[in-house]
Amino acid sequence: MGQEPYVEEYTIQAGDFTSIGEASTKFRATLKMLGIPSEVVRRAAVVAYEAEMNAMIHGGGGTLRMTVASDHLEIMAADQGPGIPDVALAMQEGYSTASDEIRELGFGAGMGLPNIERNSDRMNIETEVGTGTVLTARIDFPGQ
Amino acid sequence: MSGGIRVREARCRGCANCIKSCPTEAIRVIDGLIRIIPDLCIDCGECIRSCRDKAITLNEDEWDLLKSRDGLVLMADPTFYVQVGAYSRPRLMKEALEHHGLRDIAEYASIAFDLAAYAAAGVIREGGENRPYISTYCPAVIRLIQINFPELVGRILPVESPLETAVTIWRNATGGKEKVTLVAPCPAKATLVRCPVGREKSSLEYVVSVQKVIRDLLACNVKVTGTKTKAISRRWLLWSISGGESRHISSFSDKGLTSVAVSGLRNTMDLLNELELGRFGGVDFIECRACDLGCIGGTGTYESRFLSQLRLDNIETEWLPSHEEMEEIRTCYDKGIWRLDNPIQVKERLPLSQDLGEAMAKLREMDAIYAGLPHIDCGSCGRPSCRALAEDIVRGQGDETDCIFKLRERITALSGEIRALSSKLPHTLHPSGKKRQGT
Numbered sequence: 035m036g037q038e039p040y041v042e043e044y045t046i047q048a049g050d051f052t053s054i055g056e057a058s059t060k061f062r063a064t065l066k067m068l069g070i071p072s073e074v075v076r077r078a079a080v081v082a083y084e085a086e087m088n089a090m091i092h093g094g095g096g097t098l099r100m101t102v103a104s105d106h107l108e109i110m111a112a113d114q115g116p117g118i119p120d121v122a123l124a125m126q127e128g129y130s131t132a133s134d135e136i137r138e139l140g141f142g143a144g145m146g147l148p149n150i151e152r153n154s155d156r157m158n159i160e161t162e163v164g165t166g167t168v169l170t171a172r173i174d175f176p177g178q
Numbered sequence: 179m180s181g182g183i184r185v186r187e188a189r190c191r192g193c194a195n196c197i198k199s200c201p202t203e204a205i206r207v208i209d210g211l212i213r214i215i216p217d218l219c220i221d222c223g224e225c226i227r228s229c230r231d232k233a234i235t236l237n238e239d240e241w242d243l244l245k246s247r248d249g250l251v252l253m254a255d256p257t258f259y260v261q262v263g264a265y266s267r268p269r270l271m272k273e274a275l276e277h278h279g280l281r282d283i284a285e286y287a288s289i290a291f292d293l294a295a296y297a298a299a300g301v302i303r304e305g306g307e308n309r310p311y312i313s314t315y316c317p318a319v320i321r322l323i324q325i326n327f328p329e330l331v332g333r334i335l336p337v338e339s340p341l342e343t344a345v346t347i348w349r350n351a352t353g354g355k356e357k358v359t360l361v362a363p364c365p366a367k368a369t370l371v372r373c374p375v376g377r378e379k380s381s382l383e384y385v386v387s388v389q390k391v392i393r394d395l396l397a398c399n400v401k402v403t404g405t406k407t408k409a410i411s412r413r414w415l416l417w418s419i420s421g422g423e424s425r426h427i428s429s430f431s432d433k434g435l436t437s438v439a440v441s442g443l444r445n446t447m448d449l450l451n452e453l454e455l456g457r458f459g460g461v462d463f464i465e466c467r468a469c470d471l472g473c474i475g476g477t478g479t480y481e482s483r484f485l486s487q488l489r490l491d492n493i494e495t496e497w498l499p500s501h502e503e504m505e506e507i508r509t510c511y512d513k514g515i516w517r518l519d520n521p522i523q524v525k526e527r528l529p530l531s532q533d534l535g536e537a538m539a540k541l542r543e544m545d546a547i548y549a550g551l552p553h554i555d556c557g558s559c560g561r562p563s564c565r566a567l568a569e570d571i572v573r574g575q576g577d578e579t580d581c582i583f584k585l586r587e588r589i590t591a592l593s594g595e596i597r598a599l600s601s602k603l604p605h606t607l608h609p610s611g612k613k614r615q616g617t
């Protein structure tokens with residue numbers, strides 16, 4: 035079989051809290067159809083969920099794309115938001131620039147990026163202040 | 179499908195009510211008959227509720243046959259004791275059953291439920307990272323987690339259903355060798371007997387519905403005095419209503435227990451989804467019940483769930499066990515009979531193909547088929563949704579023309595083609611019908 039990767043993409047609306055976790059749920063269903071081991075599915079669901087939340091809260095909406103290849107999967111979240119001035123600071127557990135409104139909804143605990151890092155094998159953030167942020171997280175399949 | 183649901187094909191009209199009611203999309207209607215996909219069915223009983231023709235029922239053993247045997251031993255679900263006012267206490271019910279020559283082991287059940295709550299409190303206290311734990315009590319929820327939320331399997335409490343443990347305690351205490359019949363409020367509990375999870379074989383042998391036994395008792399209208407048997411604690415009866423198990427566990431917990439209790443499948447699925455996304459930090463215990471209000475809402479019960487709720491709300495409960503009861507609980511605890519034999523396994527649904535590349539190709543094909551379907555999920559094709567039809571087609575279990583809209587499109591295209599063909603004439607005929615002028 036030709037191993038062309040399977041790609042799935044979602045548009046994230048800014049502040050659309052009604053559809054929280056929707057992309058993550060759809061990705062999970064896709065991965066199950068493909069027979070990806072449940073531990074990988076669990077990690078991918080967390081990564082997708084946190085990336086989706088970040089783009090929704092901080093990035094003013096954006097795109098979430100999952101690419102499944104033969105030995106790994108990659109989740110990419112891209113937004114045209116304000117960018118992250120200090121990535122190292124944003125990576126600290128508990129640090130968040132979320133507004134009080136967001137915190138009242140139970141989000142903005144400053145755990146999103148650390149959670150993504152913990153649940154992926156490789157994570158990369160490209161960001162430019164005033165232009166936007168592209169986050170990619172890769173999860174390798176076991177036995178690879 | 180693990181033995182909790184029975185389909186009576188003769189009664190099935192092939193309508194689409196059950197297809198749409200199934201929370202795991204386990205039902206198809208093919209060639210006018212219900213087909214249940216065993217790998218997806220969680221025995222929750224939603225299809226039983228939705229079927230107007232009574233073509234789907236709780237799969238129970240023959241009660242008339244069972245009760246004709248001597249010395250029948252019953253292990254009744256706590257729901258059984260809140261169905262009728264006249265027998266709304268274990269000791270009253272015991273007396274009514276004895277009048278029929280039936281033995282009820284409620285006093286051992288009460289210890290088993292205490293033991294389960296005590297053991298759960300211990301596991302949760304030591305739990306650390308594994309919190310929040312999920313209750314093991316509702317078999318439909320366990321199956322739902324195994325199939326749809328495999329990532330949560332590790333959070334299920336390793337505590338055996340007290341309905342099983344009660345039989346073990348009774349056998350140890352009395353040396354009883356008789357086969358035990360479970361009086362169950364729902365198809366999910368019937369699976370405890372027919373297809374147990376986390377153990378090789380059930381200690382229960384037969385299963386009948388709460389409804390059957392209660393109707394029988396009411397028909398005889400036995401007067402009870404409540405003086406013939408000793409009092410039995412009532413804490414465990416609260417397990418039949420949402421939140422009762424959490425309350426019982428927290429009564430054994432030395433520090434406050436933070437728990438969330440939900441009932442009904444919709445709520446259960448929402449909660450498990452949120453739990454999978456890690457949104458329940460700080461919660462110790464999660465209690466889910468597939469039926470509305472808890473087990474009193476099961477499809478095999480007799481009484482209105484609202485009246486059962488009223489009865490339970492007014493029950494006087496002594497939450498602290500007596501000194502003797504506590505000693506008994508500790509003795510049983512030390513024997514370890516409360517522990518599940520085997521860890522609960524994931525039940526992965528078959529992927530589109532075992533080969534990843536092929537599965538991707540099939541998924542693309544499925545996306546393409548789905549894009550061409552009307553997306554109104556009408557159920558006429560016998561599937562719960564257009565997406566499910568697309569999946570069935572790529573799995574080789576369906577055809578695009580199963581969709582009534584696709585079929586009409588095909589017929590329209592075909593009739594257009596027939597019209598075009600019928601307007602063509604052989605060259606030997608002139609359209610005006612005249613013969614050509616010879617030159």
